[in-house]
Amino acid sequence: MKMKAVVLNGTGGPEALELRDVEMPRLRAATDVLVRLRCAALNPADSYFRSSGPYLRSDGPCILGHDGAGVVEQVGPAVARLRPGDAVCFCNGGIGGAPGTYAQFAVVPESQLVRKPDSVDFEHAAALPLVLITAWEALYDRADVKAGESVLVHAGAGGTGHVAIQLARLRGARVVTTVSTGDKAAFVQRLGAEQPIFYRSEDFVVRAKDWTGGAGLDVALDNVGAEQMQRTFRAMAPYGRVVTLMGTPGDDQDQTAYVMNLTIHNVMMLTPMLLGRQDLLDAQANRVEQGIDLLASGRLQLHVSDVFALADIRAAHARLDAGGTVGKIVLRIGD
Numbered sequence: 001m002k003m004k005a006v007v008l009n010g011t012g013g014p015e016a017l018e019l020r021d022v023e024m025p026r027l028r029a030a031t032d033v034l035v036r037l038r039c040a041a042l043n044p045a046d047s048y049f050r051s052s053g054p055y056l057r058s059d060g061p062c063i064l065g066h067d068g069a070g071v072v073e074q075v076g077p078a079v080a081r082l083r084p085g086d087a088v089c090f091c092n093g094g095i096g097g098a099p100g101t102y103a104q105f106a107v108v109p110e111s112q113l114v115r116k117p118d119s120v121d122f123e124h125a126a127a128l129p130l131v132l133i134t135a136w137e138a139l140y141d142r143a144d145v146k147a148g149e150s151v152l153v154h155a156g157a158g159g160t161g162h163v164a165i166q167l168a169r170l171r172g173a174r175v176v177t178t179v180s181t182g183d184k185a186a187f188v189q190r191l192g193a194e195q196p197i198f199y200r201s202e203d204f205v206v207r208a209k210d211w212t213g214g215a216g217l218d219v220a221l222d223n224v225g226a227e228q229m230q231r232t233f234r235a236m237a238p239y240g241r242v243v244t245l246m247g248t249p250g251d252d253q254d255q256t257a258y259v260m261n262l263t264i265h266n267v268m269m270l271t272p273m274l275l276g277r278q279d280l281l282d283a284q285a286n287r288v289e290q291g292i293d294l295l296a297s298g299r300l301q302l303h304v305s306d307v308f309a310l311a312d313i314r315a316a317h318a319r320l321d322a323g324g325t326v327g328k329i330v331l332r333i334g335d
Contacts, residue, residue: 005103007061014317030078039126040101041067054096065101069125087116091129117296127328132291135164142265147172149218157184208235303327
């Protein structure tokens with residue numbers, strides 16, 4: 001049987017993506033589940049793989065997309081927790097190897113599937129997993145944010161940033177964040193950020209230090225890049241913790257991180273998928289389960305800014321590449 005899927009043809013811009021008919025995935029393991037996808041989400045990693053190529057070689061067509069939400073279509077003989085008709089969400093595939101979620105169907109191990117509550121629609125369920133896992137690992141597992149601590153989240157209106165603000169607040173931390181516009185400032189303040197910093201016109205190091213009364217930040221989350229991270233060192237309190245999603249660039253020329261005794265953490269949430277570590281993938285699914293409970297209860301908000309049809313994948317990627325998105329971009333795949 002065939003299904004519609006977006007296939008990566010070579011590397012390049014959005015034009016490297018093509019919607020076409022491909023073979024439907026099949027259950028391979030007894031614990032596999034076939035999911036009919038209703039929605040998928042876009043993430044910056046998708047642009048990276050589109051332009052640079054996937055991490056893993058694929059036996060068949062390379063299909064991008066990590067996040068998905070849909071309805072169980074078929075289950076393997078050892079699946080005990082789910083049955084056809086159950087609504088689920090997940091993060092799986094899209095780095096080469098296992099096909100991703102830019103498709104009508106996906107096969108996912110049962111242990112990585114999280115039930116979708118009735119109060120959460122498919123768009124928001126699809127938009128949640130990757131950013132929730134990333135922010136959770138950064139702030140809870142690595143930085144171990146505590147009540148009363150001061151936290152800087154760079155790019156707080158973005159997909160990961162707006163979730164990170166809320167997770168820090170749920171721990172009782174105080175949050176400051178960098179933004180580019182007044183609309184984004186109002187958005188992050190509604191999520192609980194005390195102080196938006198306009199990074200284009202203000203020195204975020206000075207503003208963050210002033211906000212802490214000169215003491216410096218306890219925790220910072222960098223999702224921008226090397227120059228921003230090295231400047232962030234100067235805003236930290238002694239023994240502060242810096243988490244980066246972009247790779248560690250090394251210390252600045254004054255060895256500020258060394259002198260201030262800062263702890264530096266890397267977070268690359270695709271590592272378990274890259275290494276095939278099912279135990280770590282299952283742990284990530286557990287975080288998604290906790291996150292979707294927060295979403296269903298209203299304690300966590302997830303903003304979806306744009307929704308595109310699967311056939312409009314090139315326009316969706318052009319929007320992703322343009323940057324400046326508030327929250328997440330979602331693909332609508334089926335009814």
